[in-house]
Amino acid sequence: xxxxxxxxxxxxxxxxxxxxxxxxxxxxxxxxxxxxxxxxxxxxxxxxxxxxxxxxxxxxxxxxxxxxxxxxxxxxxxxxxxxxxxxxxxxxxxxxxxxxxxxxxxxxxxxxxxxxxxxxxxxxxxxxxxxxxxxxxxxxxxxxxxxxxxxxxxxxxxxxxxxxxxxxxxxxxxxxxxxxxxxxxxxxxxxxxxxxxxxxxxxxxxxxxxxxxxxxxxxxxxxxxxxxxxxxxxxxxxxxxxxxxxxxxxxxxxxxxxxxxxxxxxxxxxxxxxxxxxxxxxxxxxxxxxxxxxxxxxxxxxxxxxxxxxxxxxxxxxxxxxxxxxxxxxxxxxxxxxxxxxxxxxxxxxxxxxxxxxxxxxxxxxxxxxxxxx
Amino acid sequence: xxxxxxxxxxxxxxxxxxxxxxxxxxxxxxxxxxxxxxxxxxxxxxxxxxxxxxxxxxxxxxxxxxxxxxxxxxxxxxxxxxxxxxxxxxxxxxxxxxxxxxxxxxxxxxxxxxxxxxxxxxxxxxxxxxxxxxxxxxxxxxxxxxxxxxxxxxxxxxxxxxxxxxxxxxxxxxxxxxxxxxxxxxxxxxxxxxxxxxxxxxxxxxxxxxxxxxxxxxxxxxxxxxxxxxxxxxxxxxxxxxxxxxxxxxxxxxxxxxxxxxxxxxxxxxxxxxxxxxxxxxxxxxxxxxxxxxxxxxxxxxxxxxxxxxxxxxxxxxx
Numbered sequence: 001x002x003x004x005x006x007x008x009x010x011x012x013x014x015x016x017x018x019x020x021x022x023x024x025x026x027x028x029x030x031x032x033x034x035x036x037x038x039x040x041x042x043x044x045x046x047x048x049x050x051x052x053x054x055x056x057x058x059x060x061x062x063x064x065x066x067x068x069x070x071x072x073x074x075x076x077x078x079x080x081x082x083x084x085x086x087x088x089x090x091x092x093x094x095x096x097x098x099x100x101x102x103x104x105x106x107x108x109x110x111x112x113x114x115x116x117x118x119x120x121x122x123x124x125x126x127x128x129x130x131x132x133x134x135x136x137x138x139x140x141x142x143x144x145x146x147x148x149x150x151x152x153x154x155x156x157x158x159x160x161x162x163x164x165x166x167x168x169x170x171x172x173x174x175x176x177x178x179x180x181x182x183x184x185x186x187x188x189x190x191x192x193x194x195x196x197x198x199x200x201x202x203x204x205x206x207x208x209x210x211x212x213x214x215x216x217x218x219x220x221x222x223x224x225x226x227x228x229x230x231x232x233x234x235x236x237x238x239x240x241x242x243x244x245x246x247x248x249x250x251x252x253x254x255x256x257x258x259x260x261x262x263x264x265x266x267x268x269x270x271x272x273x274x275x276x277x278x279x280x281x282x283x284x285x286x287x288x289x290x291x292x293x294x295x296x297x298x299x300x301x302x303x304x305x306x307x308x309x310x311x312x313x314x315x316x317x318x319x320x321x322x323x324x325x326x327x328x329x330x331x332x333x334x335x336x337x338x339x340x341x342x343x344x345x346x347x348x349x350x351x352x353x354x355x356x357x358x359x360x361x362x363x364x365x366x367x368x369x370x371x372x373x374x
Numbered sequence: 375x376x377x378x379x380x381x382x383x384x385x386x387x388x389x390x391x392x393x394x395x396x397x398x399x400x401x402x403x404x405x406x407x408x409x410x411x412x413x414x415x416x417x418x419x420x421x422x423x424x425x426x427x428x429x430x431x432x433x434x435x436x437x438x439x440x441x442x443x444x445x446x447x448x449x450x451x452x453x454x455x456x457x458x459x460x461x462x463x464x465x466x467x468x469x470x471x472x473x474x475x476x477x478x479x480x481x482x483x484x485x486x487x488x489x490x491x492x493x494x495x496x497x498x499x500x501x502x503x504x505x506x507x508x509x510x511x512x513x514x515x516x517x518x519x520x521x522x523x524x525x526x527x528x529x530x531x532x533x534x535x536x537x538x539x540x541x542x543x544x545x546x547x548x549x550x551x552x553x554x555x556x557x558x559x560x561x562x563x564x565x566x567x568x569x570x571x572x573x574x575x576x577x578x579x580x581x582x583x584x585x586x587x588x589x590x591x592x593x594x595x596x597x598x599x600x601x602x603x604x605x606x607x608x609x610x611x612x613x614x615x616x617x618x619x620x621x622x623x624x625x626x627x628x629x630x631x632x633x634x635x636x637x638x639x640x641x642x643x644x645x646x647x648x649x650x651x652x653x654x655x656x657x658x659x660x661x662x663x664x665x666x667x668x669x670x671x672x673x674x675x676x677x678x679x680x681x682x683x684x685x686x687x688x689x690x691x692x693x
Binding site: 005007008010011012014015018019022023207208209210211212213214215216217218 | 432433434454457458460462464466467468469470471472473477480481482483484485486487513526529
C-alpha cells in the first residue's frame with residue numbers, strides 16, 4: 001500500500017492552488033504583504049534617533065549658556081523649542097511624553113566657567129524607553145564634550161557632569177539599514193509563511209470538507225505535503241522579491257551566492273510552513289489558528305531571533321528559547337550572505353539546524369493531523 | 375475486490391457494533407448484514423445513531439466494541455482498504471464550494487486514483503448522470519442544494535466503488551430533487567452497486583430493498599418494507615378531521631388507544647381492537663366537541679410500523 005502517491009499528492013497541491021487563486025485575502029497576504037512589511041519596517045525601524053524634543057531651563061541666561069544651547073541646536077539632533085523658568089515645570093511635559101530631554105543650566109554656569117572652575121549641566125532624560133534614552137544620553141554627552149573641548153581650548157575648564165563617550169551614533173543610518181533589511185527577510189517570511197498555512201487545515205475542518213477528505217484513501221502525509229508545496233513556491237517567490245527590493249530600494253549589498261541563499265531559504269520555509277500546518281491541525285479553527293500563528297511567529301521572530309536584540313545579551317533561560325525560533329538560524333544566513341558574502345563552510349551549521357527544524361515541523365504536523373473524526 | 379468478498383459473502387457486516395462517547399451511548403449492540411447489490415435503508419429520527427454507525431463502517435470512526443467488515447475488510451484494521459472500496463457521501467455537503475463542478479470531480483478522481491486514461495470518461499459520465507454537464511464550470515457554492523447533492527453523489531462514485539454509503543443524502547432537498555436522486559440510487563444499484571443509505575423520510579424508505587429501523591442507538595427492526603407493514607399486529611384507524619392536532623391530542627389517553635399522532639393532514643390512531651376503539655374514539659371526540667369528517671381502518675404506513683416498534687422496544691423516540 002503506497003503511503004505516498006504522486007497522483008494524490010499532486011491532486012491536493014493542485015486543489016490548493018485553485019482555491020488560493022480565488023481567495024483574495026490569501027493572495028494579498030502572499031504577494032502584497034511581504035513588500036508592504038519590508039517597506040514599512042525598513043523605514044519604521046531605525047536605531048537612529050532624531051528630533052529629540054528638548055526643554056531648556058536656562059537659569060544662567062548668559063552668552064556662555066546660549067553658546068551651549070547653540071551647540072545643541074547645531075548638532076541637528078535636538079529640537080530646543082521649549083524654554084522653562086523652573087525645573088518643576090518640566091515634569092508634566094516629561095510625564096506627557098512631550099519632552100524627552102530636559103537641559104538644566106545652573107545660575108552659576110558662566111561664572112564658574114569664567115573663573116576656570118568646573119561647571120555642571122544637568123540632563124534629565126525620559127528613561128521609559130531605555131533604548132532611546134541611551135541614545136539621547138549618548139548624543140547629549142557628545143555635544144557637551146565637544147562644547148567643553150572648545151572652552152578648554154580657550155583656556156577655561158569645565159568638568160562635565162557625564163563621562164565622555166566616543167560611541168559612533170552619528171551617521172549610523174547606513175549601517176542600521178544594512179542590518180535591518182536582511183533581518184527583515186527572515187522575520188517577514190516567518191510571519192507570512194506561518195499565516196498562509198495556518199489557515200489551510202483549519203478551513204477544511206470549518207467548512208466540513210475534512211469529512212469528505214477523510215473518507216478517501218488520501219494519507220496524512222499526502223495532505224500535509226500537498227498543502228505545503230504551493231506555499232513553498234510562493235514563499236520562494238517572496239524571498240526573491242523581498243531580497244531584490246532590499247537591494248534596489250534600500251541599496252543593501254548582496255555579496256554571497258544566490259543559489260546557496262535559495263537552498264537555505266527552502267529549508268527555512270519548509271520549517272515555518274510546517275509550523276503553520278501544525279498550528280492549523282491542532283486548532284481546527286481559522287480564527288484561533290491565525291491568532292496563534294501571530295503569537296508564535298511575530299513576537300519570537302522580532303524579539304528572540306537576534307533581529308532586535310542581541311541573543312548574547314539575553315538572560316540564559318531566554319537564550320535557550322531562541323533555539324526554538326527558526327528565524328534565529330535564518331537571520332545568521334541572510335546577514336551572512338547579504339553583508340559578508342560567506343559560503344556554506346560558515347553556514348552549514350545553520351543549514352543543518354533549519355533542516356532539523358523543518359523535519360520536526362513536518363513530523364509534528366503529520367502526527368497531530370487526524371483524519372479520523374472525533 | 376478482495377478475495378474474502380466472494381459472490382455469496384455479504385458486502386457489509388455489523389457484529390454487535392457499539393460506540394460510546396463518554397457516558398453517552400450513540401450506537402448500542404447493532405448487528406446486521408447487507409447483501410451485495412442490495413439497497414439497504416437505515417431509518418430513524420435524528421440522534422438514532424445512523425450517522426455514527428455509517429462513520430464506523432466507512433472507516434472514519436473506530437467502534438468502542440463489537441466489529442464488522444466492509445467489502446471483506448475489517449472495520450478496525452482495514453480502514454484504508456475500505457476507503458478504496460467505498461464511496462461515501464456525508465450528511466452535510468462537503469465538497470469544495472470554491473472549486474468548480476469539474477475541479478471538484480478532478481480532485482476526487484486524483485484522490486481515488488482513477489487511472490489517468492479513464493478520468494475524462496468518468497468525469498463526463500458523472501456530469502451526465504448528475505445533469506450538470508452545462509454547469510461544469512460553475513463554482514460549486516453557487517449551485518442549488520439538490521444539484522450539490524447530485525454532484526456529491528457523483529464524486530463518491532467516480533472510482534466505481536462496489537459499495538456506496540450515503541448519509542441522509544436528501545435532507546433539506548425539495549421533493550422533486552429527492553425523487554431524481556432516488557432514481558440515481560436505483561440506477562447505481564441496477565449496475566451492481568451495494569447502496570447503504572440512511573434517511574429520516576419515511577416515504578423514501580419505501581425505496582429500499584430492506585430497512586433497518588434505528589432508535590436511540592438500537593436496531594429495533596430489520597426487514598423489507600412490505601414485510602414490516604404486514605407484520606404489524608395493531609390495527610390503525612385513520613381519522614380525518616378539521617382540527618387534526620386537537621383530535622390527536624384528545625385521543626392520546628382515550629380507552630383502547632395505544633398511540634395517536636399526525637399523519638399528513640389526518641390522524642393515525644394505533645389501537646388494540648379496531649371495532650371497540652372506533653366507538654371509543656367517536657365518543658371521545660363528540661365529548662370534546664371535535665367534528666369528525668371520516669374514520670376508517672387503513673393499512674399501516676412505515677411510520678406506524680416505526681411507532682409500534684419503538685413502543686414495543688419500550689422507549690420513546692429520541693429527539
